[in-house]
Amino acid sequence: MLTHVVFWALAVIAVLAGAAVFIVDSMARASYALAVSFVAVGLQVLLMQQNYVGVVTILMMVMEMAVMAVYMVMFMGMNPALMPMSMVHDNRHALAVSIGVFVLLAAGVLLVPWPTRRGGPPVDVTAALGEELMGPKMLVMTGVGAVMAATIVAGVVLAAHRSRYDRFGDDLRRRPADDPQPGGVGR
Amino acid sequence: MPDPTVTVVPGGWALAAAGLLGLLAVAAAALDGFLTARAAGSASSGWSHPYGEAARLMRQRRRTTAAADRLLWRTGGAGLLLMALMIITVVPLGRWTLFDLDVGVVWFNAMDVLAWAFVWLTGWGGNSTHSLVGGYRFLAHGLAYELPLMFALVAPAVGASSLNLGAIAAAQQGLWFVVWMPVAFLVYCLGVLAIAVWGPFSPALGADVAGGVTAELSGVDRLLFKGGRYALLAAGAGFAVPAFLGGGAGPLLPAWAWMLIKTLALLAVFVWLRRRLPAARPDVFMEVGWVVLLPAVLLQDLIVAVIATGRG
Numbered sequence: 001m002l003t004h005v006v007f008w009a010l011a012v013i014a015v016l017a018g019a020a021v022f023i024v025d026s027m028a029r030a031s032y033a034l035a036v037s038f039v040a041v042g043l044q045v046l047l048m049q050q051n052y053v054g055v056v057t058i059l060m061m062v063m064e065m066a067v068m069a070v071y072m073v074m075f076m077g078m079n080p081a082l083m084p085m086s087m088v089h090d091n092r093h094a095l096a097v098s099i100g101v102f103v104l105l106a107a108g109v110l111l112v113p114w115p116t117r118r119g120g121p122p123v124d125v126t127a128a129l130g131e132e133l134m135g136p137k138m139l140v141m142t143g144v145g146a147v148m149a150a151t152i153v154a155g156v157v158l159a160a161h162r163s164r165y166d167r168f169g170d171d172l173r174r175r176p177a178d179d180p181q182p183g184g185v186g187r
Numbered sequence: 188m189p190d191p192t193v194t195v196v197p198g199g200w201a202l203a204a205a206g207l208l209g210l211l212a213v214a215a216a217a218l219d220g221f222l223t224a225r226a227a228g229s230a231s232s233g234w235s236h237p238y239g240e241a242a243r244l245m246r247q248r249r250r251t252t253a254a255a256d257r258l259l260w261r262t263g264g265a266g267l268l269l270m271a272l273m274i275i276t277v278v279p280l281g282r283w284t285l286f287d288l289d290v291g292v293v294w295f296n297a298m299d300v301l302a303w304a305f306v307w308l309t310g311w312g313g314n315s316t317h318s319l320v321g322g323y324r325f326l327a328h329g330l331a332y333e334l335p336l337m338f339a340l341v342a343p344a345v346g347a348s349s350l351n352l353g354a355i356a357a358a359q360q361g362l363w364f365v366v367w368m369p370v371a372f373l374v375y376c377l378g379v380l381a382i383a384v385w386g387p388f389s390p391a392l393g394a395d396v397a398g399g400v401t402a403e404l405s406g407v408d409r410l411l412f413k414g415g416r417y418a419l420l421a422a423g424a425g426f427a428v429p430a431f432l433g434g435g436a437g438p439l440l441p442a443w444a445w446m447l448i449k450t451l452a453l454l455a456v457f458v459w460l461r462r463r464l465p466a467a468r469p470d471v472f473m474e475v476g477w478v479v480l481l482p483a484v485l486l487q488d489l490i491v492a493v494i495a496t497g498r499g
Contacts, residue, residue: 028259028311035304051290052350059297063333066303069311070326082319183474184467 007047014040025084027072035065052126193353196283201276204285208275211421211454212414213237218458219417226462241410250405252313260312264408266305267415270382271422273298278425279353281435281442291352292344295426296337302382302419303329306391306400309412313403321399325391327469328381331476332388336378338484342371342491343430352426356434363433367494370487372431374480379423379457383416386460387467424453 017037021030038061046054088094122128134141167177176186216237224233277284277291288294303326310322344350346368347358355364365372381388384400392399404412428434428449435442437449467475 026256028256028308032259032304032308051288052293055290055293055297059293059300062297062304063300066300066307066326066329069307070323070330073323181470183478184471185474185478 003047007044010040010044010047013037014044022087024087027076027082027085028069030087031065031068031072035062038062049121049125050129053129192282192357193279193284193287194282195287196285198285200283201285204275204280205272207280208271208418208421208425211425211450212271212417214451215417215420215454215458216240216414218455219461222459222462240413244406244410244413247406247409249408250403252315252403255314255403256312258312259308261408263305263308263310263312264404264412265415266301266308267383268411268418269415270298270301270305271415271418274419274422275425277352278422279356279429279434279446281444281446283443284353287353288351290350292340292350292355292430296340299336299378299382300333302384303333306384309404310391310400315403317397317402318400318404320396321391321393321402324393324396324399324469325384325388328388328391328467328472331469331473332378332381332480335374335476335480335484336381338481338488339371339374339378340430341488342368342484345488345491345495348495352429356429356436359433360436363431363436365431368431368487368491370483371491372427374484375427375431376423376453376457377480379420379427380460383419383423383457385416385420385457387464387472389461390466390469393466420457421450421454424457425450427453 014037017033017040020033021037024030024033039058042054042057042061044054045057048054164172167179168174169178176182217234220233220236220240222233224231224236274295276286277288277294279287306325307322310318310320310325313319343355343364346364347355349355349358377387380386384391390399392401396402398404401409401412425446428446432449432453435446437445440448
């Protein structure tokens, strides 16, 4: 009973905090309203005994919002990020799209023939969930993980406008490297 | 699997645990007061410094700034203490624990990440340039210390094949993890200093930016923030004991006493280090974190994983 009450309370908090993202007028409040929403969802996942998934959700989302605060200043410039600003734009299209998505998802919830429970939950629900999601595709997923990491590194390398020749000179012999931002180990 | 050697105590004991954390935090503050007084060569011993400071701050009137984001400011200021309290819920005191969570190590990680939010929010909320600069200094440190800290936490979990703290402590009968995971332990300690904005990670509160994050903090808010830092040092020291220092293992005394002794010893080292380590400039430390600490701790994890696999 108590679990049900807490679950629904968290659901309401998650939705309200999610809505707050678009109502508040500051980037910081919007970011952390989103974080609160995700933390509430993480706690809901904890209530479903998916301890690992729940705690990791909280971890990732809080960190993500903090990184967003870094980007806010890195890429947005000081002015828009630090002054009060509206969190919505292109209202008419956004409203149409969001109502459409809501109707679609709500219709899905109501129309899908949900299966009834067969048997009891397994002892380790997290392992069972992983098995169900990945199953025989585990090897592919592991491979995709490595490929994704390589893609990120390659993307950053291609996007960086300074190459090793800028750092170490044409003969690659300049030491220490000529960096606009000197680092702590003097490479 | 939750460890059978750990007993979950009723929720009412949470108050006792919070009180114990408070005592440890006061002890840390008193030791810091003593060390400060000794370094300054002042006439008073400095042991009573935290009491005087607390009394002063509780009577102080709150400073207000123009267009401050009060909600986020207060949340950030009180948050560090909250983090410390949440961390100790999963740390077993000898045989007893408040919350025998099967993923205790991940729980600690999730709580330590909250420092990113709370310290930055404290810097942001006051609507003051200096405190915002301090907040971003902390995030810059965070980008450098967080990943090494995460991988340092992986080592004991892999060594014990469990994320549960009771099980990790039980897996160290005979050989403490600190002996064969020294790099992970050192990086973990660095991470604790960082989340407490302590020692080398204090430029976020630097005098060169008028106190940084704390520039506009006053009265009870300042007391909570300062107390929260000491509480985080204490909670971090407490977590290190089951994770690296054998938990309650030790001769003669009961497990809970060893737990407290080890926590106090590590806490004293943390406090003492404040005057022994140079400040880490955020921009310079970034490269240290990614080029030195991260590969070192990954290598440590590899060694631990190979040994753990070899032992079956």
